[in-house]
Amino acid sequence: MRDGVPSTSAQSALTRLRRRPEAWLLVVILIVGTIFSLTARDFLSLPNIIDLLETYSVQAIMAMGLFVVLVSGGIDISFAATASVAQYCAALLASQLGLPAPLVIMSGLAVGAILGCLNALLIHYVRITSIIATIAMMSVSFSLLMYFSGGKSIYTLPDWWTDRIVFWQTETESGDLVRITLPIVAMVVVTLFTWAWMIRSSAGRQLYAMGGNAEAARRIGIDIGRLQFVAYGYLGLMAAIAGMLQAHRVGESVPNAMYNTELAVLSAAVLGGASLTGGIGTVPGVLLGIVLLAILQNGLNLLGVSSYFFQIVIGITILASTSLTVISSRRGRRHRILAEAPANG
Amino acid sequence: MTDSVPFLRLRNVSKTFVGVRALQDIDWEVKPGEIHCLVGENGCGKSTLIKTVAGVHPPTSGTIEIGGEEVLPLDPAKAKALGIQVIFQDLSLFPNLSVSENIAVDDTLQNMLMPVNKPAMRKKTRAVLERLAFDLDLDAAVSDLSVAERQIVAIARGLAAEARLIFMDEPTASLTRAEVDRLLAIVSRLKADGIAVVFVSHRLDEVVEIAERVTVMRDGRKVGTWPVGEVDQKKIANLMTGLNIDNSIVARDMSSAEPVLEVKNLTRHGEFADIDFTLRCGEVLGIVGLLGSGRTELALALFGMHRVDSGTMALEGKPLTLRSNRDAVRAGIAYVSEDRLGLGVILPQSIGDNIMLAVMKSMTNGLGLIPDKSCRKLAGDWVQRLAIKVPSADRAVQTLSGGNQQRVVLAKWLATKPKVLILDSPTVGVDIKNKQGIYEVVSDLARQGVGIILISDEVSEVFATCDRVLHMRGGRILEEEVPGRVSEHDMEERIYA
């Protein structure tokens, strides 16, 4: 009836691209990046970029997990607390009991996954809305952590945990050392896996379907309960990975080190086009959201601007980029009727 | 399987929602490979019956047998595995996914760890759409489609899967004649393949055209099942409602009345061009045309939802420029959209709240508050006037049957007492008795001086309500007719030519 006309299909691909939040985000990143590289000399240097990547790898990994939950139509505020708990438990096992590396890592991951599944349990079986359930879980698990740890950090992490793992390194002309380290590699692996999983696997597509219309998903026979466990469990797992990597980077386990990163990660995901009502968002988008966040923070830092100002800029960027997306998607819709209909005299 | 063994058998099935007995002691069977129509007034329990068999709602009591075997407890996955497919009345699509992912969604339901085979899904989708002879962009998101296109996607999804019995809950509600004919042809072909179809529709002409047996329901009970040879449209309407219903032509000559809305050379590039007409006070002006003739686009422009590229409008002689639908509402133009469920109501809110939404301003008292009493009265009045079937106006709209939800939307706009009322397919999915009710409300409003534009593709509906009819095709007005001066049959021929 309409569409499918060859001459318009290239055009429609372009309009479709214009309506993707990723496209706009990329434009914004390029603009902001150019401004900073002109004003702050070090900004575009390779060491600075690699350093940025490593700094934000922990948040990027959590963002991947959060992305999955957002797509499923839920939200999770508790992942930073989960990351802290998983990290601290693993650190205790390693420093107090001296357990071997594989066992410590497995236990850390298990703690994360279990806390995630507990969220799913509250949401699916007890039917508490996800934001309430996870806010409650965040307070409970973080307070328990502070209570039992007494807020004391663990400095005696074993060497296998704190030693830098370098996959590749090179020296720049100016003599700076550039290293591709474990956090960067972990971030790349997690991102690629999440991407492939959400786009290509049945579970991924079911999560998108459920986020789009949960009742319809139930009616066509999708197991909603199981998917909740998959989504929140995956985020728990990602949080645990992020938590242990964070301890790896700083060489110690500080119970409240990751406290308050939730909102930054959530803003990055939303910036990247993940919808809070579910069903919409892409991995590259979320990654670009993190990149923009990193660039803004680092660039403003290099320029010596206060960190409060950074928060303001983030807020404005979220508003600007989301409204741009909405406006451009509105303009794209116009039904073609006259073009194909036979003209009547 | 012989003809006498039913594929589906319900015994004493009852379903009670909080406070509502939706189904009572239903005994019903569907034979393999038969075309079975299910009819009844809005809210009589048709959709509930379907959802019970599809495993969406567990029955409160009774038994369900499929292929001779007891199947309760049912869940949607199990019902599907037993060969039951449903095209739901609310479509139940995934707006965020593409056309092909919606239609071939079953391919993603297998093992959670398996990769999905997108080329296979596209191939399957293309094959089904070809069967329906409908061309859609496979990668378009469903949220970007028109209502009719969405309906096609829902139908295609029902046809794409392997099934022994397909329930179609008002599949033709937002389709026009050409698509309906194609669907009916497909249904006959399904029968030839031994697949049974249960077809729900409020268009009784379709029912008698296609059905082999007809089951009539009333107030949650089954009235009976008849071979189609033993009943005709009149008889069915009578069994459904207990009334005898006749349509007669009402066209009046309104050319001496004051003009209320004058439209000159209205054009929106790509959608419609050179639209000229004058709507007079108290006149009911029909606009008929096929799907995609530009009638809905024109309505959206008249309501300020879409900007026009050129042309002028005047309301009561004063020039009218609409920058948004707010301007239109302020000027006294109301619009009941074709996509009522998408744009018209807030499902989780109560009927009263929904009706009040549009008239909030006029109801606020000096303190800026809305007195609870007048709110209740308003809701109660409209519930009664449109015969909305509910225990109370406090009910959330989403618990109503499909046809009753539509009446809530209608009430919401009628309550604004507009000068110009645009109704886009106002009786789609409304049962035959209440169609009459809505026609009465329309002519009532017209008598009070409201100018009404009624968009429809049911010629009989236009003939029963309108004083003049514009025929649109390809974004232009083709001709103007007066019901009675041209016969219903001739008009239909011209539209579907």
Ligand SMILES: Nc1ncnc2c1ncn2[C@@H]1O[C@H](COP(=O)(O)OP(=O)(O)OP(=O)(O)O)[C@@H](O)[C@H]1O
């Ligand atoms: N989820 C629900 N909760 C409460 N009541 C419900 C629910 N679903 C349906 N009902 C009630 O059950 C009755 C039957 O509704 P149903 O949707 O089956 O009607 P229907 O015959 O399909 O009508 P229509 O022709 O308008 O689609 C109605 O009175 C409706 O209000």
Ligand SMILES: [Mg+2]
């Ligand atoms: Mg129904």
